[in-house]
Amino acid sequence: MNNKLAGFIPGIEKGKQAAYKKQIEALANNRELKFFVEKGNNDAHLGDREELNATLTYCRTENAVFAVASVQGLTPRRWSSLQLLSDIADLGIAIEVADDPVIDKQSIVVLAYSAEIAREKILTRSKEAVQKIKDRLAKGEVHVSKSGRKIRKLGAATIAEVRELSDAGNEAKKRKADLFAQELWPTIEPMIARGMTKASIASQLNRLGFKTARGGRFYQSSVSGVLRRLGK
Numbered sequence: 001m002n003n004k005l006a007g008f009i010p011g012i013e014k015g016k017q018a019a020y021k022k023q024i025e026a027l028a029n030n031r032e033l034k035f036f037v038e039k040g041n042n043d044a045h046l047g048d049r050e051e052l053n054a055t056l057t058y059c060r061t062e063n064a065v066f067a068v069a070s071v072q073g074l075t076p077r078r079w080s081s082l083q084l085l086s087d088i089a090d091l092g093i094a095i096e097v098a099d100d101p102v103i104d105k106q107s108i109v110v111l112a113y114s115a116e117i118a119r120e121k122i123l124t125r126s127k128e129a130v131q132k133i134k135d136r137l138a139k140g141e142v143h144v145s146k147s148g149r150k151i152r153k154l155g156a157a158t159i160a161e162v163r164e165l166s167d168a169g170n171e172a173k174k175r176k177a178d179l180f181a182q183e184l185w186p187t188i189e190p191m192i193a194r195g196m197t198k199a200s201i202a203s204q205l206n207r208l209g210f211k212t213a214r215g216g217r218f219y220q221s222s223v224s225g226v227l228r229r230l231g232k
Contacts, residue, residue, distance in 0.1 A: 001199075002033070003031055003032055004031065004033075004060050004062050004063065004065065005024070005027070005028050005031055005032065005033045005034070005064055005065045005067040005096070006034055006052075006055045006062075006064045006067060007021070007024040007025075007033055007034065007035045007037070007067045008035075008036050008037060008038070008052065008055045008066060008067065008068050009021060009024070009035065009037045009068075009069070010038050010040060010042040010052075010068075010073045010074050010075075011038035011039060011040045011041050011042040011049075011051075012042060012073045017020065017037065018072065019069070020068075020069035020070070020073070021035065021037075021069075021145065023069035023070070023098040023099065024067050024068070024069050024098055026098065026164045027067055027069075027096060027098040028067070029133070033067075034064070036051050036052075036054055036055040036058070036060065036223055037051065037137035038051040038052060039051065042073060042074065042075055042076065043075060043076045056088065056091065056093065059093045059094075060091070060092075060093065065093075065094045065095065065096050066088055066093050066094065066095050066096070066219065066227045067087070067095075067096045067097075067098070068097055068101045069097075069099060070094075070097065070098065070100070070104070071085065071097060071100065080217070083217070084217075085097075085103070085217050086199070087202065087203045087219075090197075090199045090200055090203050091203060092117075104122040104158075106159045112113075145156075153215070160227075170187070171220040176213060176214050177225075177229060178229055180212075180213040180226075181226045181227075181230050182230070184210070184226055185226075185230055187208075187210070188201060188205075188223070188226065188227075191204060192232075195221075198220045198223040198224055198227075199223075201218075201223045202219050202220050202222060202223050205218040205223075206218050213227040
C-alpha cells in the first residue's frame with residue numbers, strides 16, 4: 001500500500017468540499033496525506049486546472065496515490081470524470097476513490113470505456129428521435145411534444161430548409177475536422193513512432209494544452225477519430 005496520498009478536492013461548492021475532505025481523511029487511514037484544494041471551476045480545461053496539475057506532479061514525484069472522495073464532482077459530468085481518472089491511471093499513477101473502493105488503475109479503464117459507450121448510445125438515440133420527427137413533418141403530419149404543443153415544422157425553418165442547412169453545416173464541419181487533423185498530425189506522428197498508445201497520446205495532448213476541434217479534452221476515441229480522418 002502506498003504510504004503517501006494526494007487528496008484532491010475539485011472546484012465545487014465549499015460545503016461539499018468540506019465533506020469531501022472528511023471522506024479522504026478517512027480513506028488515508030493514518031497514511032501521510034497532503035491536500036490540494038481547487039479554487040477554480042471543475043469544468044476548466046485540464047491545462048488550466050493548476051491545482052489538479054499540481055496534484056499530478058506531486059503524485060509522480062512522490063509516488064503518491066491520487067485520492068478523491070468520489071467520481072462525482074471531478075468534472076460536471078460522470079462520463080468525463082471517469083475519462084479523467086482513466087487518463088491519470090494511464091500516467092502510471094495509483095488511484096483511490098473513497099466512496100467506491102473497487103475503482104483502481106485497472107478497473108477505471110473499463111468503467112471509462114463503458115461510460116463512453118453509454119454516452120454515444122444516448123447521443124445516437126437523440127439523433128434518431130430528431131430524425132423521426134423530421135420524417136413525420138416532411139410527410140405533412142403533426143408532431144405533439146410532451147408538453148402537448150403541436151409542431152408542424154422545426155423552428156422557423158421549413159423541413160427543406162432544415163435539411164439544406166444541416167447538409168451545409170455537416171459539410172463545413174467535415175472540412176474543419178479534416179483541416180484540424182492535418183494540422184495536428186505533425187504533433188501526433190512522433191508519438192506514434194515511439195509506440196505510444198492512443199490513450200497515452202490523448203493524455204500527452206491534454207498535458208500540452210491541446211484541445212479537440214470542438215474545444216474539449218482529448219480521449220482515446222478523439223485520437224482514433226483524428227487518425228481515421230488521416231487514413232492512418
